[in-house]
Amino acid sequence: MEETAKGTGTSRRKLGIALAAVFVPLVALLVVQFFWLSRLERMSALAHEAALGNYLDAVAESSERYWKDAAERALDLPSRMFTDQGLEQVATFWSERRVEGARRMFLADFTRVRTGNFLVFAPESGALETPPASDESLAMILAVTPWMMVSANGTPVTNAGMTVDERNPEVRLIFRPILDERLRVVGVAGLVVDPTWFVKVFLPKAARKYAPEYFPGIGPKDLVVTVRDDRGAILFRHGADDDAKDVATSKFSMVFQDWTVGVHARRATSAQMARTGFLINVALSLILAGAMTAGLFLALGAAGRAVRLSEMKSDFVSNVSHELRTPVASIRVFAELLKSGRVTDEAKIREYGTYIETESRRLSRLIDNILDFSRIESGRKTYRFSPGRLEELVEAVVETFRVRLRGEGFEVRYEGPERELPEMQLDGDAIGQAVHNLLDNAVKYSGDARTIEVRLRRRFDDAWIEVQDHGIGIPREEQRHVFDRFHRVGTGLVHDVKGSGLGLSITRHVVEAHGGSVHVDSEPGGGSTFTIRLPLEPERTRKE
């Protein structure tokens, strides 16, 4: 017994260690993860803002790249068109290289007229024409004048690149000087930017193009891109019409330098998106931890049950050995006495004989229980149902007990049903054994009480067999468990009565096989009443 207790203590300790081994790292993991996730939340808010900024830069840069390429392609006129070949060559050149987004192509020729001969390209006729007096022409003249002066001076120019003139926001010009082989300015070629095309064609295309690159999976309306002029008036909007504050802004370079482009995500701000991500992650972690804890408890519960069962099994072995050894020893003593022939008194001989008989009956009963239990456990237990009378069965068991207990001052009272019960489908031996086990317990756990009552009655559609004692009773929290195999009450009035812990579990099995149930009603110190309820209807009793 001490060994078992020690073994159990160790197993419990091991379970505790296993619990700690899982829980401590789990809690540590959750805490670390919480901190990481909050950091990640802050970072992802920043990252989202940065991504918005990068997206805008990409849109702005694409505009610069476009105007640079376009101007380079269209304005790189060979100087011989001004000096030798004639300007109509320029018209041909521009007919072949139309620039999308250029409202007008123009040139100023200083080779023939020193103040500049201004010509604009007419795409419809494919020829060069003198420009009308207009704001556009004025802007061209103003832009070109510095080069006219350089040309007039005849000084060679080394750094003649592309220039942008946006002094008049209605007329934005990109132009470059044309140099001859001695690096003298012979003319200027330029184009007038078309803002309508830029807003209506270029920007929507660019806004659409770069969105998936920076925000994979985002819907076309989820990013709101807005372009405003220097006074803040909206010139362009891509995405939903939503006026929330822009998270990032950027400026165009080269052309439209006075315009600002801004962006924000519709529906959620960067912080809200990061918070959502954080909450989803925390929730997932908690669900995972919860699932792990539940799994752990299930596993530990199973392990605990296994430990308890093994404890109960070792108790069972020691109890059964004791139960077997004691009667066998006394049977042997009495048998030896009888064999020796020294006992001659008739009454004594009968007494010893009766003792041997009762003890061996008890032994057979115990062995029957053990065998039945092993059949039940391995699923081999079968019941043979046949029509029978419950009254007869119960009365027979009560009678056996009366005889057995006569010498011990026990009174077994029996009260039958008011009306005769119908015949039932029963396995007589099994029901007999079930009732026997109840009576056996009533005797064993009677303490000093000496009355046991057995009642058989009809209740609705059931037959009730009640076995009531006035003995030690069963603590409330134990009542659920007394029908479990090997279970013996170990607390409260710890009994010195030996037992196997199998009787009630067999009773329950038998009764359930008959479609019935068994219950206990008990008060510690006030006795117990066990009730078997069996259905009277035959179809319900034929369960096997």
Ligand code: ADP
């Ligand atoms: P056992 O062989 O130990 O009697 P049982 O399965 O018949 O095994 O009973 C299980 C336990 O239930 C007993 O060990 C005892 O603690 C408790 N018990 C059963 N019947 C009674 C009763 N009539 N009065 C008090 N306790 C009982």
